[in-house]
Amino acid sequence: MGFRNAESEVRRRLGFVASPQFFVRFLPRAEIIFTMIHVQMRDVGYNLHMRRRAFTLVELLVVIGIIGVLIALLLPSLQRAKAQSKWIKCQSNLRQIGVAMMIYANDNRGVLFPPDYGGALVRTPLQQRWFIFVLKPRTPLNPASVDEHDWTPPILLCPADDPEPGLYHSYVVNDHLNEHGIKYSSKLASGVSPTEIIVLGEKITLINDYYIQTFPTGGSDFVEVVEKFRHGIHLGSNYLHLDLHVDNYAPKEARPGAVDPWDIAK
Numbered sequence: 071m072g073f074r075n076a077e078s079e080v081r082r083r084l085g086f087v088a089s090p091q092f093f094v095r096f097l098p099r100a101e102i103i104f105t106m107i108h109v110q111m112r113d114v115g116y117n118l119h120m121r122r123r124a125f126t127l128v129e130l131l132v133v134i135g136i137i138g139v140l141i142a143l144l145l146p147s148l149q150r151a152k153a154q155s156k157w158i159k160c161q162s163n164l165r166q167i168g169v170a171m172m173i174y175a176n177d178n179r180g181v182l183f184p185p186d187y188g189g190a191l192v193r194t195p196l197q198q199r200w201f202i203f204v205l206k207p208r209t210p211l212n213p214a215s216v217d218e219h220d221w222t223p224p225i226l227l228c229p230a231d232d233p234e235p236g237l238y239h240s241y242v243v244n245d246h247l248n249e250h251g252i253k254y255s256s257k258l259a260s261g262v263s264p265t266e267i268i269v270l271g272e273k274i275t276l277i278n279d280y281y282i283q284t285f286p287t288g289g290s291d292f293v294e295v296v297e298k299f300r301h302g303i304h305l306g307s308n309y310l311h312l313d314l315h316v317d318n319y320a321p322k323e324a325r326p327g328a329v330d331p332w333d334i335a336k
């Protein structure tokens with residue numbers, strides 16, 4: 071197509087736009103086109119609107135901050151719940167040991183546990199330690215084993231203690247009972263209640279000992295051995311008492327004539 075032909079074609083089309091036929095043929099379609107344009111623009115507007123609704127950096131930081139505060143509020147109560155569950159598991163251990171001691175006492179004229187055969191200064195062989203007679207754990211596969219892990223039942227581990235405490239146990243018995251011949255359901259001196267007398271308490275993790283006892287030279291190992299705050303400052307430690315109830319009460323002061331707070335002067 072030459073230049074002139076092209077020019078005449080443009081003129082022809084412009085003539086058509088200006089003609090009444092254009093309006094008759096084009097206007098019904100124009101309505102459709104305008105509707106389409108309107109829909110397109112509405113969508114663009116909607117997208118812009120949505121973009122405005124998305125999080126800004128500040129809003130995101132505020133949300134993260136609020137979540138952080140909520141976690142900080144929740145965490146101490148979670149830790150408290152965990153500590154309390156350990157405390158209750160420890161009390162359950164002591165209660166079960168108390169039942170075993172009562173069964174032992176029924177067979178042994180009221181004596182709750184065997185005395186320390188080795189005495190204060192000598193360690194008895196594993197097969198002769200008190201828990202073997204009271205808790206009657208299964209003999210290890212190697213009966214000649216000299217490893218505490220093989221002989222000690224897990225009930226002697228407080229869940230709040232280190233998983234590997236000294237001699238692989240967490241509790242210490244009050245041998246003052248045997249020293250004074252105090253048995254389960256013994257008649258006690260007036261003013262002394264079996265509720266206040268300790269049978270079993272918690273041991274300081276690193277100490278290798280089973281008994282709280284009077285030294286031949288006087289005094290006792292109470293201060294070095296007894297753990298008073300295994301479960302924290304508020305919960306303290308757990309104790310099995312002579313009436314076989316368990317709680318976290320322990321006498322703070324030694325009674326008159328006694329060597330330590332666990333001692334019972336007759």
Ligand SMILES: [Zn+2]
Binds near residue numbers: 157229230307
């Ligand atoms: Zn405990």
